[in-house]
Structures are given as C-alpha cells and as structure tokens.
Amino acid sequence: MKYLLKKIVPNTILKAYRAYRKNNKPYNGKGVVCPICSSKFKYFGSYGVFPRGNAKCYTCGALERDRLLWKYFHEKVSFFTKNVKGKVLHFAPEKVFYQLFDTNKNIEYVPCDLTPERFLFNGKSQIIKANITNIPFEDNTYDFIICNHVLEHIPDDALAMSELYRVMKKGGQGIFQVPINYDLELTYEDFSITTPEGREKAFGQKDHVRWYGLDYKTKLEAAGFKVYIDEYVKSFTSKELKKYGLISTELIYNCSK
Ligand SMILES: [Zn+2]
Numbered sequence: 104m105k106y107l108l109k110k111i112v113p114n115t116i117l118k119a120y121r122a123y124r125k126n127n128k129p130y131n132g133k134g135v136v137c138p139i140c141s142s143k144f145k146y147f148g149s150y151g152v153f154p155r156g157n158a159k160c161y162t163c164g165a166l167e168r169d170r171l172l173w174k175y176f177h178e179k180v181s182f183f184t185k186n187v188k189g190k191v192l193h194f195a196p197e198k199v200f201y202q203l204f205d206t207n208k209n210i211e212y213v214p215c216d217l218t219p220e221r222f223l224f225n226g227k228s229q230i231i232k233a234n235i236t237n238i239p240f241e242d243n244t245y246d247f248i249i250c251n252h253v254l255e256h257i258p259d260d261a262l263a264m265s266e267l268y269r270v271m272k273k274g275g276q277g278i279f280q281v282p283i284n285y286d287l288e289l290t291y292e293d294f295s296i297t298t299p300e301g302r303e304k305a306f307g308q309k310d311h312v313r314w315y316g317l318d319y320k321t322k323l324e325a326a327g328f329k330v331y332i333d334e335y336v337k338s339f340t341s342k343e344l345k346k347y348g349l350i351s352t353e354l355i356y357n358c359s360k
Pocket of ligand 1: 137138139140141142160161162163164165
C-alpha cells in the first residue's frame with residue numbers, strides 16, 4: 104500500500120502531507136522539555152501497565168526516572184562534574200544512558216544483560232552477557248554501577264546485591280533504583296505466584312517478583328553497601344518538576360562501598 108501510494112502520489116504532495124502531520128500532533132507545544140534530547144511538547148506521552156500521563160518522551164523514549172537520573176548524573180556524578188576517569192558497569196542498559204556513557208572518553212564502559220540480543224544500539228561498546236546473580240567479573244573492578252529497575256525481576260535479589268557489592272571497587276558508587284511501594288514497611292514477595300497474570304496483579308507487572316517496601320535500604324545494607332537515600336528531586340521547584348516531567352516523590356538510592 105505504501106509502495107503504491109509512493110508511486111501514484113507526487114513526492115511534493117507526500118512531503119507536504121508528512122510536514123502537516125508532524126506540525127499537527129496533539130502534543131505539539133512547549134509545556135514540557137526533555138532534558139535528555141531537548142525536545143519540547145505540550146505534555147509527555149502516557150506509559151505503563153496502568154497508563155499514567157506525562158511520562159514518556161515522544162522523541163527519545165525517556166521516562167520520568169530516566170530524566171531525573173540524567174539530571175542527577177550531570178549534576179552529582181564525578182564523571183560529568185569533575186571529568187574523572189573510571190570503569191562503569193551498566194545492567195539492562197537504557198538506550199539514553201548507553202549513549203551517554205559509551206561516548207564519554209573518561210569512561211571505560213561495560214554494558215551487560217542476561218539477554219544482550221535485546222539491545223542493538225550499534226555503539227562501540229558491545230553488550231556483554233551477564234547474570235546478575237553470578238557476575239562474570241573480578242572482585243573490586245568497577246567505580247560506578249548502574250542497575251535500574253532490574254532487582255524487582257530477580258528471585259534471589261540478595262545474591263544479586265552481594266554480587267554488585269563484590270564487583271564494585273572500594274570507594275565505588277552505584278545507583279540501584281527499583282519500584283518502591285512506600286506504604287509497605289516490608290517488601291512483599293510470594294513465590295507461589297508464578298503466572299504472568301498473577302504477578303501483574305500482585306506486583307504491578309507481569310515479570311516482577313516483588314513489591315519493594317521501606318526495607319529496601321536495609322536489604323542493600325545487608326549486602327554491605329552504605330546507602331544514602333538522596334532526596335535530589337526536592338532540589339527542583341514545582342515549576343521545574345512540571346517542566347521536566349519528574350515524579351516529586353522519587354528517591355535516589357545511592358550506594359557506596
Ligand atoms: Zn527526550
């Protein structure tokens with residue numbers, strides 16, 4: 104059909120039609136700006152199992168949590184603020200962060216995942232196959248580790264956390280974000296729930312195995328980490344939160360060794 108259209112409709116008309124479509128998207132506007140790709144929209148797109156509005160960037164696909172971390176990395180992490188050199192390990196690499204780290208000359212970057220074939224970014228760093236409960240690297244190797252929204256998928260998360268601790272250098276730092284239900288004192292797990300439907304109902308997503316509660320910090324500490332819960336998001340005014348599409352309650356779990 105597309106081919107047929109191309110044959111019978113003159114190029115100039117097709118071009119004009121595409122430009123018209125682009126200029127008349129309902130979300131066109133300047134109400135929000137993505138700090139990652141600088142695109143401006145009236146609002147961000149909706150996203151999630153139970154879709155929430157103002158979440159996903161129409162251009163780069165970044166979510167609220169990605170935009171917050173992007174700002175955080177640029178304002179708080181020494182690779183960017185002080186130009187220091189170091190080794191970075193990144194689990195389940197988000198494309199926007201892959202591009203950020205892959206192109207930074209100070210960083211020796213190792214992106215990895217259990218299923219690397221899901222990530223085809225065509226950058227210079229290859230995605231290494233790695234199981235987070237048995238990380239294929241030596242002790243005390245990495246200065247910085249990023250592991251965002253991974254641990255809620257891992258049945259033995261305590262083992263994963265101890266592996267993250269093992270491969271981190273002394274003095275190293277890690278950002279380990281997970282979805283947290285702040286109404287729960289204790290993390291909710293039930294390994295008798297195994298179906299995708301059951302998990303979605305119990306844990307909010309088909310491939311999640313738990314809802315973390317307020318004890319997430321204690322779990323990280325049990326693995327050996329010093330945990331600083333950074334209320335960085337509070338440094339934004341309500342106007343800025345709206346402008347960048349950030350979640351005002353999102354805390355950053357900054358772990359060090
Ligand atoms: Zn964007």
